[in-house]
Amino acid sequence: MTPWISDFLNWLFRGQSTELIPVADWIAALVNWVVTNFRWLFQLIRWPIGAVLNGIEDFFLWLPPILFLGILGLIAWQFGGRRLAWGSMAALIFVGLMGAWRESMTTLSLVITAVVLCIVVGLPLGIAAARSHRVEGLIRPILDAMQTLPAFVYLVPVVMLFGTGKVPGVIVTFIFAVPPLIRLTNIGIRQVSTEAVEASLAFGSTPNQMLWDVQIPLAMPTILAGVNQSIMLALSMVVIASLIAVEGLGQMVNRGIGRLDVGLAAVGGLGIVVLAVVLDRLTQAMGNPPKDGLTWNERGPIGAIRSLLNRRQVSAKA
Amino acid sequence: MPSSKPKIVLEHLVKIYGDHPQRALKLFRQGGNRDDILEATGHVLGVADVSLTIHEGELFVIMGLSGSGKSTLVRCINRLIQPTSGQILIDGEDVVRFSAERLRELRRTKISMVFQRFGLFPHKTVLENVEYGLKMRGIAAAERRQKAAETLAAVGLEAWGDYLPDNLSGGMQQRVGLARALATDAPIMLMDEAFSALDPLIRRGMQDELMRLQATLKKTIIFISHDIQESLKLGDRVAIMKDGYLVQVGTPEEIITQPADDYIRAFTQDVNRAQVLKTGSIARRTRPFVIGTGPTVAALRQMQDFHREHMYVIDGDGKPIGLLIRDELAAAASRGEVDVSQVMLTDFPTVPAASSLEEIFHIAQADIPLAVVDADGRFRGVIRPFDILAGISTQASPPDPTPPLAPSGDQPVLA
Structure with missing residues (x-):
């Protein structure tokens, strides 16, 4: 019995020169069929993503650095306190001094666009999965595949469908970055x-009232941890995205490798790390507000303005 | 006192947990018990053929140990848990057949609930928690805010409306839970082990508070508890469950004086009977002398006929006005006194029938029987120190030392 099976498998796997299940051919044929028949659909999808991305990028590139730093500082102060505000401004100033300001703005806009897309698609999918065991069972293997499939494998079909440039860059980033958001939601x-x-x-809420009034607010810290993870994964895709002609910090790394320019690659890499750290701290602070007994409007710049106004009212009365 | 109008009627309610309850239900109908069903089908019998009638305005306690099916039973009533079989009639309507929309309407207007671990929404302020039921009902923000503030004041937390629940102590949090349930004005309130998570002292305070509120609100309350003391203290009637089955239903006095089986007897062993038994339930119905119906000799003859040392005198409204002592009465009669009101003692002890034995210990004097009066002050009987001791004894009462009973002589009101 056993020797017979062993001989058969030897013949089957080692003696045969062609595959018995031609997966490679099937997938190639499928992709080709989709490209010839549905390329228009993917070009259509390209448009809104491109519009959002270009809008954000143009805005960041137009924004004078001083204003960008000021807004970043205020946001960081509001959510995480003064230390985070000074830290993130110093980090971004460092990136600018390295000569990577424009590139980091381009990368930031790509990451933001990809994460917005993740939220728009991932949040409803996560909610659907939470409400139904069947949906969860259906989505889970797909998420596993999205997270484990090497990015290079889907890079080629994405280029065939969307062409090269920023939008397909957003798409590959989205594929890699959306699973944790769905899972954590x-x-x-x-x-x-x-x-x-x-x-x-028990008080008679409808499923939707319960979702928006109770479940989502109570799940918010976990959902924000998912957003945080999405941002981190999106940043880690920047270098791979640069292979399909996406500009930004990833392209600095890519060019540095191509020219064996260690310094250029390191500047790009450092820029990515700095952006990652700043965005990570910022989104973590959003998910876990400091436990100081204050409400959001008593804290940070909003709290400072409010207390200033109150003081003026009090002194006007007096 | 609760009316006798049925508010909630459970008929042959069965809940079986598992994927294919119908198979297990068949086994149960054929007489399988909890263990049989678990072994044969892997299904858990939660509630086993329970039929109950709960009256309007009643504080009905369901008591049992964990796993006895009491929480399942109460969740079937507002259908947080779907029963496997049976009927639940609320005001005559079978809620098991309700559509999702009618069920929401029922939960918004007719049934509210208080939870063991409070079930407050930690991201909402105390006031927002209290107004939640009103919000679900679609009441305008200003109106529901005012109603919530009023209800919060009723439980003594008016100063805490803007705080988050986490800032409050356990007892205060459960007051918020109670206020949230009261705010909807639902006539039925389900309380699932509502005080079990609280410290003993706080728990007692909350029990008293609930009884105080219930005295004015007169809601139909179903209170789940695993604590026999709490059950007997709060309940107008108490149902005891074991392994999904209903073992006994009765008033607290019935539960401790006539336990249905050894299981309940074991439960009630540690109960402070003096706290549960009411004076009225052990009072002896004796014939009083009605003032104006005869002279002292007539009264004396009555006492001699019934071998009585003491006799109460009542007025035309049935209210006790004096106490006659045989020796003194005989002396007065021989002196030729005629008017009974001149001879009787007017300084005698009275106790309300609704008070517990514990509350009358301090007035039980050596030899004088206490006059027991009902809520309107009318004479209902007497109680002697001996009766109190016999009442709190867990053994069967020894033979009555008083002489044989005449037709209208001493007899306990309740057997």
Whole structure:
């Protein structure tokens, strides 16, 4: 019995020169068929993504650096406090001094566009997965594939469908970055305490009222952790995206490697790291507000303005 | 006192947990018990053929240990859990057949709920929590805010409306849970182990508070508890569950004086009977002397006929006005006194029938029987120190030392 199977498998796997299941041919044929028949559809998708991306990029490139730093500082102060504000401004100033300001603005706009796309697509999918075991079972293997499939494998079909440039860059970044957001949205909603869910139902909420009033607010820290993960993964795709002619920090790395210019590659790499650290701290602070007993409007620049106004009112009365 | 109008009627309610409950239900109908069903089908019997009638205005306690099916039962009533079989009639309508929309309407207007771990929404302020039910009902923001503030004041938390629940102590959080349930004005309130997570002292305070609120609100309350003391203290009636089955339903006094089986007897062993038993339930119905119906000799003859040392005198409205002592009465009669009101003692102890035995210990004097009066002050009988001791004894009462009973002589009101 056993020797017979062994001989058969030897003949099958080593003796045969062609594959018995021609997966490669099938996929090539499928991609070709989609490209010839549905390229118009993908070109259509290209348009809104391109519009958003170009809008953000043009804005960042137009924005005087001093204003950009000021706004960044205010946002960081509001969500994370003064330390985070000074830290992120110093980090971005460092990037500018390295001569990578324009590139980092381009990369930032690509990351923001990809993450917005992740939220627009990933949040509803995560909610759907949390509400139905069937949807969750359907989505899970797809997410596994998206996270483990090497990016180079889907780089080629994406280029065939979308061409080269920024938009396909956003698409490959999206494929890589969206799974954690879907997963964490799903987990976050499922982990809302049964008593809160029961209380909501017991007072007669509809599924939608419960979702927006109870489940999403209570799942928000987990969902924001998902957004944070998406941002990190999006940044790590920047270098790969540069292979399909996406400009920015990734292109500096790519060019540096091509020319064996260690310095150029390092500047690009450092820029990515700095952006990653700043964005990570900022989104983490959004997900976990400091436990100082203050509400959001008593904190940061908004709190400072409010207390200033209050003081003026008090002194006007007096 | 609760009316006798049925508010909630459960008929042959069964809940079986598992993927294919119908198969397990068949087994249950054929007489399988909890273990049989678990072994044969892997399904868990949660509630086993429970039929109950709960009256309007009643505070009905369902007591049992964890796993007895009490929480499942209460969740079937507002259908947070879908029963496997049986009917749940609320005001005569079978809610098991309700559509999703009618069910929401029921939960918004008719049934509210209080949870063991409070079930507050941690991201909403106390006031927002309290107004949640009103919000679900679609009431305008200003109106519901005002109603929520009023309800919050009723539980003594008016100063805490803008805080988040996490800033409050456990007892205060459950007051918020209670206020949230009260704010919708639903006539039925389900309380799932509402006080079990609280410290003993706070728990007692909350129990008293609930009884105080219930005295004016007169809601139909179903209160789940695993604590026999709490159940007997709060409940107008108490149902005891075990392994999904209903073992006994009765008033607290019935539960401790006539336990249905050893399981309940074991439960009630540690109960402070003096706290549960009401004076009225052990009072002896004796014939009083009605003032104006005869002279002292007539009264004396009555006492001699019934072998009585003491006899109460009542007025025309049935209210006790004096106490006669046989020796003194005999002496007065021989002196030729005629008017009973001149002979009787007017300084005698009275106790309300609704008070617990514990509350009358301090007035139980050696030899004088206490007059028991109902809520309107009318004479209902007497109680002697001996009766109190016999009542709190967990053993069967020894033979009555008083002489044989005449037709209208001493008899306990409740057997």
